[in-house]
Amino acid sequence: MAASLAAPAPAKGAWLETWLAAAPAASGELALVQQRGREALRQQPIPSSRNEDWRFTDLALLQTLPLTAASPAPAALPEVASGALRLNWNGSSDPLVDQALPAGLQQLSADEIAQGLGHTLAAAGCEQHWPVELNHAAAEHVLALRVTSRSQVSLELVSAAGAGLQALRLLLLLEEKAELDLSQLIEAQGSGLHSLVIEAHLARGARLSHGLVALGQADAALLAHVAMEQEPESEAQLSSVMSGWGLARLEPRAVQVDGAAHTTLRGLQVVDGQRIADTHSFVEFKGPEGQLDQLHKAVAAGQGRSVFNGAVRVPRAAQRTNAAQLSRNLLLSDRARIDTKPELEIVADDVKCAHGATVSSLQTDELFYLQSRGIDADQAAALLQRAFCEEVLRELPAAARSWCSLERLLEAAV
Template identity: 75%
Template structure:
């Protein structure tokens, strides 16, 4: 008989039970999902140091944040102009982002039966449907943006969100039909204390292509918990690029499953921490068949007393012969009080594969600084240029609308 999950207890989780009790009653299209999520949160313990996947992630900040669900849209700050042929939508967790809009050709909302069939399917397929951040989103999200990209259509979409002094739960479901193409730029902003919870599911049919660029810019009194789950059918391609900076706590979990192999996955990540900030990325890629490809690069810049965590898991079972996977973690340590924990991880059962992984941690090189200073560039500018160059390898992979929202000065790359 399976053992039952222990209920949350102890000072670290004392806030959770009263918070669940004061949530408004489940309502709307996601009422059943909300009910299941709240039940799950009440039954399973808050992740902590005894859980290997969470042992470096301190969730104590959550107890200090305003976590009432958002009830009104937050005004957006000034943003770069919309780019041609890009549809910009505001996601606020409250209003319908599609109200009054004419969608571009090839992009349609999922109907109720399609939503019921598809919601949660990719979370289950990638093994994260019961992860604590997912259940938190389930318990609170009242809306879902569910879209289909038609076969052979090419769509460019930009999603922007500004977190109020509250909990902002965002839920997305994307279905890409055969040979469909979607360029998705996503901007998450937090200029007030609170929590942004993101759950994104995407299913790619044969030969479909998804390019997703996520830029998340926060503040030390704000937290981000993000889950990105992607299913890939053969000959599909996905490119995920994520940039996080400024959050007191930021945790992203991209999980990809190549259902029958013969697909291509590209992962790019950049996290910047300073002060006492924590940025944590846990990625997981599973190859369900032969001839799959993975190209993954994760970078981090840690200053002050910031902490960067990266755990990249790649699973290559016996069925995944002729897999070609490369994973690299490169990190820049700018303070002797900052910390970087990195663990690229390969689990290979197949015997005909090309798989490699590696990790490096370094500081700004004295020789490079000296070279720039010898050309008349002062020390602070030289350090800024080297940091920009280090980050540029990831930043240049963002779709144009996402990149326009994170110029170097906004990422504080000019600071020593």
């Protein structure tokens, strides 16, 4: 009898259905995108452990988050670097209003946005991924920028928000031999969902250095896709640092459209408590003589869980590809968990491709050495953690590096 009086469990996906029903009518420059995204969410099932790519990613936290529009919040940051442009970007309004752009940086026209939006997502094979469709359904504005040929631009994007849903959409076009240093901060200051979709197209000889610092809290989630198309002789470097999120999932995806480009991926995720950090990368070479240098690191303590899945595709057309992928992980608790799965799919027969994965704890002999020099046990452990993380932190653009000291990362993770 008691069982019959219990309230029925909520239907699977009821939280999403409630949000879709309550969402305001699609409007503005992304109205058609919003409509298509909402319809796709109604048709697509929410990812679950039955999906191989989501086998270790528990989305239960999303059911508890407020999905009303998040309000912007201030972020405590150093002064903007000399020569750089800092934009406070909330996703719902245009951060370029009354903003003078530096030489070499231009806003894309409506026609250019209509032509370019979604192109790189399709090229990278993720235009219909569930987190991307969620962003399509929610994003009200796209920040669309061009870096003109042979220009050098330094840009900072700061997105700090309180409770609620924040949807960010960025479209970047780098013309021939253009250079962009992009430092990006996403910071949760309340319970909520942060959705990010970036598309970047690099023309011949262009260079992009993108540093993403994402600092969350236990009752906040981050779902992010970063898709890049690279033409020959271009260089793309994405360095990402994630800490503190109850759930964080990052999907960096790069396609070298004709090969002969260079892609560098650096990732660091720090988890503690019962948090989950998940990175799924994908790199495809569609022509010869491409290069990939990928290093992913994770630090897991408490009951935290870190997941890494890195896929590299080398078809027959991609002869003389040189790709290296390494996953290195530091396990600080018997109850923490790390799942890592580097993948190489190689058809070409003239390549240099390697991958590897390691999971270890702090080395007893290294701790003993430091303690024998008069350093106490806690400080010795902190020094070893710093050394482990620094290999990724030092690759961030200067501005992003100043935003995420190791102390701040560990503080966010607790």
